[in-house]
Amino acid sequence: MNDLESYAIRATDGDLGHVKDFYFDDQAWVIRYLVVDTGNWLSNRKVLISPIAVDRPDWAGKVLPVSITKEQVRNSPDIDTDKPVSRQHEMDYLGYFGYPYYWGGSGLWGMGVSPPSMMTMFHDRTGTARREPHDRTKFGSGLDHDDPHLRSCQEILGYRIEATDGDIGHVQGLLVEEDTWAIRYIVVETSHWWSGHLVLIAPEWIRHVSWAENTVAINLRRQAVKGAPPYDSTAELDRMLEMDIYNHYGRNGYWAEHEEPEFMISKR
Numbered sequence: 001m002n003d004l005e006s007y008a009i010r011a012t013d014g015d016l017g018h019v020k021d022f023y024f025d026d027q028a029w030v031i032r033y034l035v036v037d038t039g040n041w042l043s044n045r046k047v048l049i050s051p052i053a054v055d056r057p058d059w060a061g062k063v064l065p066v067s068i069t070k071e072q073v074r075n076s077p078d079i080d081t082d083k084p085v086s087r088q089h090e091m092d093y094l095g096y097f098g099y100p101y102y103w104g105g106s107g108l109w110g111m112g113v114s115p116p117s118m119m120t121m122f123h124d125r126t127g128t129a130r131r132e133p134h135d136r137t138k139f140g141s142g143l144d145h146d147d148p149h150l151r152s153c154q155e156i157l158g159y160r161i162e163a164t165d166g167d168i169g170h171v172q173g174l175l176v177e178e179d180t181w182a183i184r185y186i187v188v189e190t191s192h193w194w195s196g197h198l199v200l201i202a203p204e205w206i207r208h209v210s211w212a213e214n215t216v217a218i219n220l221r222r223q224a225v226k227g228a229p230p231y232d233s234t235a236e237l238d239r240m241l242e243m244d245i246y247n248h249y250g251r252n253g254y255w256a257e258h259e260e261p262e263f264m265i266s267k268r
Contacts (some may be wrong), residue, residue, distance in 0.1 A: 002174075005020070011072075013070050021081075023153070024183060029183040033150075038149040054152040099122075116143065124184055160214060161216050161218060168225045171189075180267070198230060
């Protein structure tokens with residue numbers, strides 16, 4: 001996630017701005033929106049870009065191409081990114097771009113596991129992308145309130161990690177899966193607790209997050225975390241390394257039900 005900050009967002013007709021932050025769903029642990037600072041061309045307005053719009057990244061050029069125009073962004077529903085994003089705002093936003101809702105299904109993205117798969121299912125059902133607002137009577141009943149499950153990725157950095165028997169470190173970063181935009185690991189800095197190193201903790205091992213107390217409680221003991229395989233942020237995280245992590249904790253890997261992922265590697 002840290003690596004993606006300041007990446008340029010390139011629309012089909014020019015640069016929109018750069019990545020400032022991300023909103024993630026703290027129930028599914030998936031990035032739902034990129035917060036983009038538009039700079040001078042839109043009076044420094046911050047806008048939301050859904051991963052649905054993101055095309056193949058240009059890692060060398062630090063560019064995230066998106067399949068929308070600057071004019072579409074200019075006319076998109078105005079959302080104050082300094083306040084909680086309500087479900088009503090999301091409905092207006094997704095309806096404006098003709099995107100299906102990501103909630104209400106069994107997958108990470110509606111009935112799909114990724115934004116492209118969700119769009120494929122949506123087009124197969126409707127025959128074409130919709131550009132008019134969704135039918136709120138069918139999809140939006142009871143959802144017009146602030147959604148407390150959308151959180152800033154910047155906010156969680158520095159949160160304390162509490163094992164079942166005491167503090168163990170703090171959140172240093174997040175590792176995001178490229179295809180699904182799922183947060184697969186929290187990068188934990190342990191050096192303040194002992195002569196430690198970076199370790200990875202999967203979101204499914206979290207018992208709860210206290211947003212008021214800036215704390216992430218995990219269902220692991222300190223000694224287990226201390227003996228975990230160290231994470232090298234300069235190396236690619238491949239499946240063998242993931243298996244070592246899950247085997248160390250005696251947990252089953254998430255990948256049994258998913259295709260092979262590619263990872264965005266955090267270097268901080």
